[in-house]
Amino acid sequence: MTIKRPYNFAPGPAALPEPVLEKASQEMLSWRGSGMSVMEMTHRGPLFADIHDRAIADLKSLLGLGSDHEVLFMQGGATAQNAIVPMNLLAQNVKADYVHTGHWSAKSIAEAKKYGDVHVVASAEAEQSDAASFGYVPPVEQWQPRADAAYLHICGNETIGGVEYHQWPDMNSLGLGSLPLVVDMSSHILSRPMNFDSLALAYGGAQKNIGPSGLTFVILKRSLIEEHAPKALPICPSVFDYRKVLENNSLLNTPSTFAIYIAGLVFEWLKDQGGVEAMGQVNATKAGLVYDLIDQSSFYSSRVRKANRSFMNIPFFLPDDRLYEPFLKGAQAEGLLNLKGHKAVGGLRASLYNAMPLEGVEALVAYMRRFEKEQG
Amino acid sequence: MTIKRPYNFAPGPAALPEPVLEKASQEMLSWRGSGMSVMEMTHRGPLFADIHDRAIADLKSLLGLGSDHEVLFMQGGATAQNAIVPMNLLAQNVKADYVHTGHWSAKSIAEAKKYGDVHVVASAEAEQSDAASFGYVPPVEQWQPRADAAYLHICGNETIGGVEYHQWPDMNSLGLGSLPLVVDMSSHILSRPMNFDSLALAYGGAQKNIGPSGLTFVILKRSLIEEHAPKALPICPSVFDYRKVLENNSLLNTPSTFAIYIAGLVFEWLKDQGGVEAMGQVNATKAGLVYDLIDQSSFYSSRVRKANRSFMNIPFFLPDDRLYEPFLKGAQAEGLLNLKGHKAVGGLRASLYNAMPLEGVEALVAYMRRFEKEQG
Known part of the structure; x- marks a missing residue:
């Protein structure tokens, strides 16, 4: 079974590992x-x-x-x-x-x-x-x-x-x-x-x-x-x-x-993935990709002190409120979903839970770079 | 997909309609x-x-x-x-x-x-x-x-x-x-x-x-x-x-x-089944099959007054405590599951919720008749 699944950055309920869903599907009737x-x-x-x-x-x-x-x-x-x-x-x-x-x-x-x-x-x-x-x-x-x-x-x-x-x-x-x-x-x-x-x-x-x-x-x-x-x-x-x-x-x-x-x-x-040690390494790498881009850029910004930045949920902001809609639209078109920030803080948010693969974060970062080049 | 599924008389969680499980299986990844x-x-x-x-x-x-x-x-x-x-x-x-x-x-x-x-x-x-x-x-x-x-x-x-x-x-x-x-x-x-x-x-x-x-x-x-x-x-x-x-x-x-x-x-x-009117008719038929057998038999008994008998959960009893184990064993062997009564009342219990098909109840009644003939 090959189904094209987008990358889901939702804050929860959130993406689940595909092998889990496949097993659940197979075992549903018996x-x-x-x-x-x-x-x-x-x-x-x-x-x-x-x-x-x-x-x-x-x-x-x-x-x-x-x-x-x-x-x-x-x-x-x-x-x-x-x-x-x-x-x-x-x-x-x-x-x-x-x-x-x-x-x-x-x-x-x-x-x-x-x-x-x-x-x-x-x-x-x-x-x-x-x-x-x-x-x-x-x-x-x-x-x-x-x-x-x-x-x-x-x-x-x-x-x-x-x-x-x-x-x-x-x-x-x-x-x-x-x-x-x-x-x-x-x-x-x-x-x-x-x-x-x-x-x-x-x-x-x-x-x-x-x-x-x-x-x-x-x-x-x-x-x-x-x-x-x-x-x-x-x-x-x-x-x-x-x-x-x-x-x-x-x-x-x-x-x-x-x-x-x-x-x-x-x-x-x-x-199977190697437990929380392995997840901790992958999660640090994933979060690092996004935070590094934000810190190197004058286009994207984070409002959280470095020592307290979450590896799971990354809220970030654009320099102009009019850019949020095109950012989200472009992301959606590339299969990068649910990046809108919570209404309490606004902006954007990428949730990178365990089930979000590194490739998903790489795709997000590539999109963010391109968007900055086009709009920055 | 053809899977042999037993008849599940559990009091809840209980049997679900097969088409529901099939749809859930198909839609699990997308x-x-x-x-x-x-x-x-x-x-x-x-x-x-x-x-x-x-x-x-x-x-x-x-x-x-x-x-x-x-x-x-x-x-x-x-x-x-x-x-x-x-x-x-x-x-x-x-x-x-x-x-x-x-x-x-x-x-x-x-x-x-x-x-x-x-x-x-x-x-x-x-x-x-x-x-x-x-x-x-x-x-x-x-x-x-x-x-x-x-x-x-x-x-x-x-x-x-x-x-x-x-x-x-x-x-x-x-x-x-x-x-x-x-x-x-x-x-x-x-x-x-x-x-x-x-x-x-x-x-x-x-x-x-x-x-x-x-x-x-x-x-x-x-x-x-x-x-x-x-x-x-x-x-x-x-x-x-x-x-x-x-x-x-x-x-x-x-x-x-x-x-x-x-x-x-x-x-x-x-x-699709015709709503609660249709379910009410089927459920009355299903419960009737079991209660009729119990009432016609001096082997099986119910302890509930006729006017208040549940159409969903039918507790019933055997004339001798030593018969429960062979009853349950024989039922299990025929794919009739979870017929043991709750420990608070003992005996047997058949739960006949909406998802239990008429054929399941017919199979139960046939088994009950046979068991009575063999043991009664």
């Missing part, structure tokens, strides 16, 4: 000779149990998780987790600290305020003239978290602003080694090796680097819910209580079975 | 020449908007909804709705009334107690010796709902007990015409014509009669949230606030895009 689609399998039966357990084991192995970290599959996306995190962690201690680095941090902060005493320990907003466009991570030395907070929340990668933590804040350097660190990891999980040892909880929607939308991953330390927060708030829906989901191996209710299956195929593909 | 899988489409773009809007319009049309009823697509399944319903409807009036007809009612009742003053207006439990096996719907004349409750909740079809409301309780006959009626419709939506005029809200997981798991449907009257309950409880997560989901046409956050696409294919298939 998974491994079972005569059943994965969608038709009861979630309590041995066939699905195999798919489910393997997906969790592969994700743990890809991320290099230790035995104290658990993987949960839930529903509702990161937006639901913005409520589910505080509902789970604020029963005994209502203090929640947040770092504000842009659009998604702001959403997490606003939602958490429903459930506790929220303190913004640092914000990139004040020093920025354009409030919609947060361009950096405030230096950790300037953070002022409360030592007695239930947790400290950061957004690991701001998908809209294109701001990424390339390493986790060193909580020990703040004298806060025991303050649980919670990370919204929606848009950069599995994009490179990451150290999970210092993370109490990481969550996100699957629809960027993992698979289809409708699936949420939660990675948490057992000690977080056993020692720090043994109970959820009484108003936490049972189905969103981490302790109950964990006890039931994410089968408390019917999970997103097909999405878990696709996620499992993506994990297998990632292993 | 939806209608777009070069993209539906899973790869941004949920804010025109391609997915078309799929999404058509699925909602087709569901409205299949159900014959009036202009005052809206369809929402959410996540978390009926189990999440057990919390989401009271979180949405109890802000101004904490009284919630429930009818208890079995396993799923019990779950709804237990969850609602977290959010309000819950009153069980009628229960099938007391008169039943076997507490796990509720066998009927308490007569409406015996219900004692509170006229000033925020809503009255029923489970339209108890998937485990096999107890179904074949018509909605006549609230006017109780002098309670303005009490909003809320129905858990997970396991019998679209199974036959239903009158939605008297329903304020219906919800359920998609994984029985609609499509893959990971998708929740909510059907509600605008007047319910505009007049009766204009605000949600302050602790209701934004993403589960019906008003916000409705304002955003179910695109408040990234929805289960692929599951919505499959649901849309199922709706198209249903229209």
Whole structure:
């Protein structure tokens, strides 16, 4: 089967690896000779149990998780987790600290305020003239978290602003080694090796680097819910209580079975590619191609400080607002899709998740050079 | 492509129509020449908007909804709705009334107690010796709902007990015409014509009669949230606030895009079959075949009163516990799968959702006759 597929730079749901789609297509009417689609399998039966357990084991192995970290599959996306995190962690201690680095941090902060005493320990907003466009991570030395907070929340990668933590804040350097660190990891999980040892909880929607939308991953330390927060708030829906989901191996209710299956195929593909080490190298190369062009050009511009530039989502701008429409039209004509920036920041954005091949980025960069020559 | 597919009597996730799976397989790498899988489409773009809007319009049309009823697509399944319903409807009036007809009612009742003053207006439990096996719907004349409750909740079809409301309780006959009626419709939506005029809200997981798991449907009257309950409880997560989901046409956050696409294919298939009128006839025939055999036999037995027997889920029993294993083994050998009853009631259960063809039920009945002859 040869189908011409364009390069899809969408921020999520986003491109998936072609071999994953091919396998899903082949197995749609009969998974491994079972005569059943994965969608038709009861979630309590041995066939699905195999798919489910393997997906969790592969994700743990890809991320290099230790035995104290658990993987949960839930529903509702990161937006639901913005409520589910505080509902789970604020029963005994209502203090929640947040770092504000842009659009998604702001959403997490606003939602958490429903459930506790929220303190913004640092914000990139004040020093920025354009409030919609947060361009950096405030230096950790300037953070002022409360030592007695239930947790400290950061957004690991701001998908809209294109701001990424390339390493986790060193909580020990703040004298806060025991303050649980919670990370919204929606848009950069599995994009490179990451150290999970210092993370109490990481969550996100699957629809960027993992698979289809409708699936949420939660990675948490057992000690977080056993020692720090043994109970959820009484108003936490049972189905969103981490302790109950964990006890039931994410089968408390019917999970997103097909999405878990696709996620499992993506994990297998990632292993074939060489895991997160290999992806980290390819992703650095891909992002480097675009950032180098931007930095060498006086036509294209980035608003993000170099040290905090995202390798997954690259927002960039043209010198004249009238050029956006022809840029997008020309890109579309060459099979380079979904390059429009989010309405909150405008401009353009290229999302370069794991499934975006190097050739796609080379095609984008070639187009950008040509467009600059024609219009610059 | 000819694949031998068994007959899958699972309670959900359950069998899907083969033409739906075939189409999904064909379109997996390129939806209608777009070069993209539906899973790869941004949920804010025109391609997915078309799929999404058509699925909602087709569901409205299949159900014959009036202009005052809206369809929402959410996540978390009926189990999440057990919390989401009271979180949405109890802000101004904490009284919630429930009818208890079995396993799923019990779950709804237990969850609602977290959010309000819950009153069980009628229960099938007391008169039943076997507490796990509720066998009927308490007569409406015996219900004692509170006229000033925020809503009255029923489970339209108890998937485990096999107890179904074949018509909605006549609230006017109780002098309670303005009490909003809320129905858990997970396991019998679209199974036959239903009158939605008297329903304020219906919800359920998609994984029985609609499509893959990971998708929740909510059907509600605008007047319910505009007049009766204009605000949600302050602790209701934004993403589960019906008003916000409705304002955003179910695109408040990234929805289960692929599951919505499959649901849309199922709706198209249903229209091709003649809609809910035709399904209602086929489903009555299918269920009749099994119930007739049970009633004519002294070998098989049903524990559900005739007037309340479910057309979707038929639990039945053998005269000797030692016969279950050979029954299930023999069935499996003939490609009749997932006939084991739920552990809460034991025995056997045949789920006959829309996608189960008449031939599958004929094969089941033939096997049942043969098994009775051999073992009876």
